[in-house]
Every structure is written in structure tokens, then in C-alpha cells.
Amino acid sequence: xxxxxxxxxxxxxxxxxxxxxxxxxxxxxxxxxxxxxxxxxxxxxxxxxxxxxxxxxxxxxxxxxxxxxxxxxxxxxxxxxxxxxxxxxxxxxxxxxxxxxxxxxxxxxxxxxxxxxxxxxxxxxxxxxxxxxxxxxxxxxxxxxxxxxxxxxxxxxxxxxxxxxxxxxxxxxxxxxxxxxxxxxxxxxxxxxxxxxxxxxxxxxxxxxxxxxxxxxxxxxxxxxxxxxxxxxxxxxxxxxxxxxxxxxxxxxxxxxxxxxxxxxxxxxxxxxxxxxxxxxxxxxxxxxxxxxxxxxxxxxxxxxxxxxxxxxxxxxxxxxxxxxxxxxxxxxxxxxxxxxxxxxxxxxxxxxxxxxxxxxxxxxxxxxxxxxxxxxxxxxxxxxxxxxxxxxxxxxxxxxxxxxxxxxxxxxxxxxx
RNA sequence: GUGGGCGUAGCUCAGCUGGUUAGAGCACCUGGUUGUGGCCCAGGAGGCCGUGGGUUCAAGUCCCAUCGCUCACCCCA
Numbered sequence: 001x002x003x004x005x006x007x008x009x010x011x012x013x014x015x016x017x018x019x020x021x022x023x024x025x026x027x028x029x030x031x032x033x034x035x036x037x038x039x040x041x042x043x044x045x046x047x048x049x050x051x052x053x054x055x056x057x058x059x060x061x062x063x064x065x066x067x068x069x070x071x072x073x074x075x076x077x078x079x080x081x082x083x084x085x086x087x088x089x090x091x092x093x094x095x096x097x098x099x100x101x102x103x104x105x106x107x108x109x110x111x112x113x114x115x116x117x118x119x120x121x122x123x124x125x126x127x128x129x130x131x132x133x134x135x136x137x138x139x140x141x142x143x144x145x146x147x148x149x150x151x152x153x154x155x156x157x158x159x160x161x162x163x164x165x166x167x168x169x170x171x172x173x174x175x176x177x178x179x180x181x182x183x184x185x186x187x188x189x190x191x192x193x194x195x196x197x198x199x200x201x202x203x204x205x206x207x208x209x210x211x212x213x214x215x216x217x218x219x220x221x222x223x224x225x226x227x228x229x230x231x232x233x234x235x236x237x238x239x240x241x242x243x244x245x246x247x248x249x250x251x252x253x254x255x256x257x258x259x260x261x262x263x264x265x266x267x268x269x270x271x272x273x274x275x276x277x278x279x280x281x282x283x284x285x286x287x288x289x290x291x292x293x294x295x296x297x298x299x300x301x302x303x304x305x306x307x308x309x310x311x312x313x314x315x316x317x318x319x320x321x322x323x324x325x326x327x328x329x330x331x332x333x334x335x336x337x338x339x340x341x342x343x344x345x346x347x348x349x350x351x352x353x354x355x356x357x358x359x360x361x362x363x364x365x366x367x368x369x370x371x372x373x374x375x376x377x378x379x380x381x382x383x384x385x386x387x388x389x390x391x392x393x394x395x396x397x398x399x400x401x402x403x404x405x406x407x408x409x410x411x412x413x414x415x416x417x418x
Numbered sequence: 419g420u421g422g423g424c425g426u427a428g429c430u431c432a433g434c435u436g437g438u439u440a441g442a443g444c445a446c447c448u449g450g451u452u453g454u455g456g457c458c459c460a461g462g463a464g465g466c467c468g469u470g471g472g473u474u475c476a477a478g479u480c481c482c483a484u485c486g487c488u489c490a491c492c493c494c495a
Contacts, residue, residue, distance in 0.1 A: 004486080059493050063419085081495090110495085115419080117489060126495055193492070209491085258494060268495090279495055306495030333453060366448090368455035376455095383453060397455070 008114070008122025019311060023154065024107060027127050030150050034142075036105040036129050041085040043109070047075040053084030053293055055260025057200055064112040078111035081259065083286070083302060084293070086130050091295035101133035119277035119309045128283070128304035132290065135299035137234050140265045140285060141241035143301045147281050148247050151269055151305070156313045158272040159280065161247065164255035165235040165264050166203070167227045169288060172263075175226045176202055182220050189216055206254040222253040231264060238265055261286040265301065273313040280313060281305035326378065328414075329371035330357040333364055333383035341382050344392070344410065348380075351411050355380075372397065378417070380410070 005011060012020055028038070047067050054061050066078040079085050086104055089095075095102045107127040114120060129146060131139050144161070151159055166172055179202050183190065190198070191213060194205045203223075208214060227235065242249055249267075257266050266284035274280070283303025290298035328348065332341035341357065348355050356374075358367045364381070371379045381393040386404070394413060395402040405413040 007486090064493080112494080114493065115491090116487095117491095120494075124495070128495085204493095276490060277494070282495060304495055309495065331454085363448095364453050365455075370455085372455045379455085381454080385453080393454090395454075400455085402454085 006122070008116040010121065016311075020307070023307065023310060023314075024127075026154065027107065027150060030153070031105045031127075031129060031146070034103075034146055036103045039086055039089065039104045039106055040108065041079075041082070041089050041106070044076050044078050045085055045088065047077040049084050049088055049293070050077055050080060053087065053261060053289060054081060058258055058260055060112060060258065064114055066111045066113060079108075080110055080112045082106050082108060082110065082126060082128055082304060083130060083259075083261070083289070087132070087289055087293050087295070087300075090132055091290065091293060096133070096296065096298065099133075101131065103129070103131050105129040117277065118275035119306070119312055121308060125307035126304045127307065128302060130300060130302035132298055132300040134301070135287065137237035137265075138241055140234075140238045140301050141245065143283065143303055144238075144242060144249075144265075144267055145245045145247050147267075147269060147283065147303045147305060151271075151280055151310070154310060154314055156271055156273070156280070156310065159313075160270050160272075161249040162252040162255050162268045162270065163239070163242075163249045164224070164252050164266050165227060165231060165238075166223055166256060166262060166266055166284075167231045168263055171226060171228050171231055172203070172223075175221075175223045178221050178226065179203065179205075186216055189213070203256045204258065206256050217254065224251075224253050234264055257282060257284060261289040261292070263287045267303070269305075271309075271313045274309055277309065279306075280309050325354050326417075327374060327376040328353055328355040329367070329374060329376040329379045330355055331364060331367040331371070331379050331381045332357060333381070336384060337382050337387055340387065340407075344380075344382070344407065348411065348414070351414070353414060378414075 032038075047065070050061055050065065056062065060080050065080050067075065069075055086106060090102060090104075105127065106129075107125070109123055109125050111123050113122055116122060129143060131143060144163075148159075148161055167175065180198060183198060183202065183205065187195065187198070189212060190205070191208070191210050194208060194210075194213060197204050205213070206217060206220075206223075208217070224232075224235075239249070252268075255266055255268055257268075262284045264285045264287065267282070268279050269281040270278040271280050272278070281303055282305075283301070285299070285301045287299040288297075290296065290300060330341060330345050330348075332338060345355060345357055358370060360366075362370070364383075368379065377397055379395045379397060381395060381402075386392050389404070391404045391406045392410060393402050393404050394410070403413075
């Protein structure tokens, strides 16, 4: 086969597109009910936006972005994450002047050139929310609870909320040195990648999966011990509100996120139903991002969740099923009938019914089989006989009963069936 | 970028230690009388056995390479 979809991309085929649509519409509903408004930003941005926002040393920026120079010499990048783009728009459009708090959500496709595996694609879909403007812990708690509730209401079982605070940037600077001081004497026990990170980004060593490293880290000093007074008060309040909301969480002092902009609260929701890529959702507070992208200092919190992983983790039985709508199948027989058929079909469709016809000019037998396969409950049959009498046959497929109806009373007849 | 597993019909897979015209189930199409579905029955279509090379009298089967898929490392949603 000559052409196939690019590695790490996939087609959403008709048999699953409904599932996507249902999940998306549920998310739209839930988020607007919570007072969040949708924002859509372009699929590509200036490369520098992500370098500055996400961090030049992060893996995402340093080796996973789809970037190119366009014909005008501009360095562009397909969005590898949404937050930087939303914040750029927030600043550019002065959303702060409309309200001191902007509650935004998004649904869209992102691009990262990673090696594909279960739950990880090069073009993938995320939804997420950003609350820009509040520094208070109840905002953190709300964000976390929205994420948690959406996932559990979608019927995903075995979800766990992991929570941590990585403190303010000053706290982190202090802790960073303490961690380095702890790891240096154990340098030989570190993996290659951790050795490399020791200077560039030692905190990332904390969420290693390497068993011997994990053991070593059990004795490592925890970041939560070094939080400033204010960090700690904030963190305690977040936990208290989550308790008030009855949202179970696990404190995970090794939870350090990969994007550089996070401050204080970080969290992640994982599911055992996934493979190695078990994070359904991740997020946290980013109090410095707006400023570092050129806006006024504005505290913010948000999260992002991956659609592919949600669909993987969703119980098929808990699928949000579409209400059974009555389908009508129009059977036309013979050439003389076509133009009348098209006309009646249009009228019925305009009246709001679900109706389709056979564009292959197949036999009545085939058309009835097709109607049956599609799960139609009614067929309307129009052949030469009916043309002479200016009527159609309306057949109920479950009972097999069939009655004729004159052209001008088809819609009243259909209405009487309800 | 590194490693493991796997590539036979649209889908899920058989094909024993290399040996005749490559099979099944599901799906698809047609028919079971002249214009009536589901069930059933009969028939049909559909395969460069991923690709290229090698070993052999003989390769879907063995070897090498290559491409693709997949899982894991890594990273993250």
C-alpha cells in the first residue's frame, strides 16, 4: 500500500467516532456548567512561545516539537501543549481587562514527536481548563475536583489522584541544592539519564521508574519539608478543600511535572486500566507563566487530560449511549420514481426525521436487508404502482405491518406513529 | 534515540518437523421466481503469505536485510 497515515497518527473511523463525539459533548456540557468558556487558539505558534513557556531544557521542547521555518522565515511550531498558547492569547487580547478571573477551557489536537506506544500518539487530543487570575487554594481545589469528577462520571474506574506541592520558585531553588547534595555522594548508583539531569534538572530524577533509584530516593529529603510557610498554608488548604469535596487523594512527594512552569500545587490522575502511559490528566499551578510570557504577574491553575487515554480507560459498558432515535429508510424502485423520491425524502428530512435512501439502485430485497442492518424501524416504499396511485407504502419493520399513505399525508402519518 | 514481540483475505486467525491448485469463522455480494427484511439454505467475489535478497530439487514455513505495526525504556496527557 502506497500511502498510510503518518506514524503515531490514526483515523477515527465511523464505528468509533460516535464515542468521541459523546465524550466531547459531555465535556463541553460539564465545563460550561462549571462556568468555564471555550477558547480556541491556532494549531501553530511561534516556536519561541514554547521555548519560553514550557522551558528550553524540557524534553518536549528540546526534542519533541514539530517545528519548521516557513517561506517568510518565521520559526513556527505545531502546538505541543495548550497552556502556553492560551496564556499568549490571554495576554494578547487583554482578557484581564474583561474580568480579574478568566476561566477558560479548550479541546484540541497537539503534536509531539515521541515514539508511539499504548496511549501515546504524535498527534493527540486533549481537553483542559485554565483559571487565570486567582492565587487562592480554593481555585486549585476546584480545578482538581472538576478533573476528578469528569473522569469518574465518564465511568472510568480505578482512578487515583496524586497530589504534591513543589513550592514557589524560591523554595525550589533551595530544595534543588539540597537534593543535589544528597545525590552527589550516590552518583554511581544513578542511571545514565539521571546523571545527566543532576545538573540540568535534578527534580526530575524524583519521578524515575528505575527500581534501585526509587529505593535510593526513599531516603532523599522531601520537597514538602522545605516549603515556605506560605507554600505550606496554601497546600494544607488545598488538601482541606479536597477533603470537603470528598475527593480522595494520595500525597506523592515525588510528583514533579515535566513542564517547567509549574509552581506549588501539582497533581496527576492515573488509571490502572492504562499501560505504562497511565496518566489520564495532569496539571497544577503556574503562578509565573503569565509574567514570563510578557503579561502582568497573574497567578493561575489548570490541567490537561488526554482523550485517547480516556477512551482507552473507559468501560465500554459505561459508554454514554445515544438515545434510540427512529430511523427511516426510503426504498425507491425503478427509474421513474427517483425525482419524486428525492423530493419526498427532503420533505421528511426537513420535518426533522432521520431518513436515508439507497444510492446504489439495488433490488427491493437488498434495500430491505440494508434497512434492517441499519436498524431502521420504518421503511417507506415507493415503486411504480405507488407512483400511479400517488402514495407510498409505509412498513413497520418490527411488526411487518404495511399501510399505504397518500403523498400529502406522509408526514402526518409519521407523526401519528409517535 | 534504545530494546522485545508480531506481519497469511476487509476483520480475527489456522497452516504440524519446508513438499501438490493457501484455508476457516465473521463481514461483503448474488440468488432461493414475477416488488418485501431479520433466521435459514445455496453460490460468489476477495490473498505479489509486508518487501527485497539468500539457502534448497522445492519456501507462507529456514537465514539475512529492510519496511511497517505493537509493547516497553524514555517522556508525558
